[in-house]
Amino acid sequence: MIKKLFLLLIIGCQLPTANCQLAHNFKQHITFLASDSLHGRMTGSKDETNSALYIEGEFLKNTGLPAMNGKYKGGNYRQPFTYNVKVHGHGEEKGKISGQNVAAFIDNHSNQTVIIGAHFDHLGMGDSSHSAYRGEPAVHNGADDNASGVAMVLELAKQIKQSSFKNNNYVFVLFSGEELGLYGSKWFAEHMKYDSTSINFMLNFDMVGRMDSNKLVVGGVGTSPAWNEAIKNISSPLHLKTTESGVGPSDHTSFYLKSIPVLHFFTGQHKDYHKPSDDESKINYAGMEETFNYIMKLIERLDAKGKISFVKTKDDTNENTPKFTVTLGVMPDYTYDGEGMRIDGITDGKPASKAELKTGDVVIQLGEVKVTDMTTYMKALSQLKKGDSTKVKVKRGSETIEHDIHF
Numbered sequence: 001m002i003k004k005l006f007l008l009l010i011i012g013c014q015l016p017t018a019n020c021q022l023a024h025n026f027k028q029h030i031t032f033l034a035s036d037s038l039h040g041r042m043t044g045s046k047d048e049t050n051s052a053l054y055i056e057g058e059f060l061k062n063t064g065l066p067a068m069n070g071k072y073k074g075g076n077y078r079q080p081f082t083y084n085v086k087v088h089g090h091g092e093e094k095g096k097i098s099g100q101n102v103a104a105f106i107d108n109h110s111n112q113t114v115i116i117g118a119h120f121d122h123l124g125m126g127d128s129s130h131s132a133y134r135g136e137p138a139v140h141n142g143a144d145d146n147a148s149g150v151a152m153v154l155e156l157a158k159q160i161k162q163s164s165f166k167n168n169n170y171v172f173v174l175f176s177g178e179e180l181g182l183y184g185s186k187w188f189a190e191h192m193k194y195d196s197t198s199i200n201f202m203l204n205f206d207m208v209g210r211m212d213s214n215k216l217v218v219g220g221v222g223t224s225p226a227w228n229e230a231i232k233n234i235s236s237p238l239h240l241k242t243t244e245s246g247v248g249p250s251d252h253t254s255f256y257l258k259s260i261p262v263l264h265f266f267t268g269q270h271k272d273y274h275k276p277s278d279d280e281s282k283i284n285y286a287g288m289e290e291t292f293n294y295i296m297k298l299i300e301r302l303d304a305k306g307k308i309s310f311v312k313t314k315d316d317t318n319e320n321t322p323k324f325t326v327t328l329g330v331m332p333d334y335t336y337d338g339e340g341m342r343i344d345g346i347t348d349g350k351p352a353s354k355a356e357l358k359t360g361d362v363v364i365q366l367g368e369v370k371v372t373d374m375t376t377y378m379k380a381l382s383q384l385k386k387g388d389s390t391k392v393k394v395k396r397g398s399e400t401i402e403h404d405i406h407f
Ligand SMILES: [Zn+2]
Pocket: 145, 179, 274
């Protein structure tokens, strides 16, 4: 027993971080979830169930946290959900998405509850249009996306349980169905037996394993007047880059749409995004530890603050607002801070896909308008109408490419 423990500590301490045990735990979670034997944790697969069982086991054995106990339909850790959806692929067909979230709960008998979440599903063998890889089917390991977020939530759960933070109840939830369209978080937000006004706020961790130059992107700071002050002046080596909108390409959106203040934490895009090469060996554990330390301080500060209020953000990055009569059919990368608008995803059959634009392309000109950021991109789009034909100029790697585009 002692020998085993000693070995554990030795392995942990080989990681270049200050808190050996924490880094060791992160590594254990990510190594398991991102292993080839889980085949990319596709929603609805047996690999999803095995991932959910691992998370449930962590809550049961290591964290000692109870399940939701009647706060949701069913008293289990695992919460099944089903949606009938249109499946995009060759033609459009109806399909069923079934998956399961995993949730645990700290009941401090407070009137307000904090939700801390991350998605655990990923892209399986990459056969959906969400994969950015075009080779033979291969395991999309999803170490950063989003085994890193799961590891963060599991360790936060453990630490918060042992903490003196007693002014909020805390829900820890790992979602499935995120990659297919935020289905798990949507289900969760719709089936909470809480009144949504009793939810204090929601923190979402999606891709927090690849920190570079201490940069942490914090999305959703416009969703409560309390955020700006709360996230600043916390002693930390991190450089925060903030964005306002409560709508973004991850699970916090489902809670924002229920008028709940949200924050999304993200360490940035990389070339392995949605590819089989998103591997455990590329995780920055020292960076994860910095994020963890920062979040613990933030949660401590917020625990003393009472209920924070919600505000709707100007979703001027949402191309579906009525001032636009056309769409490009892309998911913009809301966190890209270079020149132009970087494409994070492309919808089949829409103008961008017909013009053969690709995920990762950076739009620098659309029609007459030079696109330098999201605002100028929106301006460009608002000047176009159905039936227009024009040109779109993109940067793809070091190349600049121009295509005809029809709306
Ligand atoms: Zn993803």
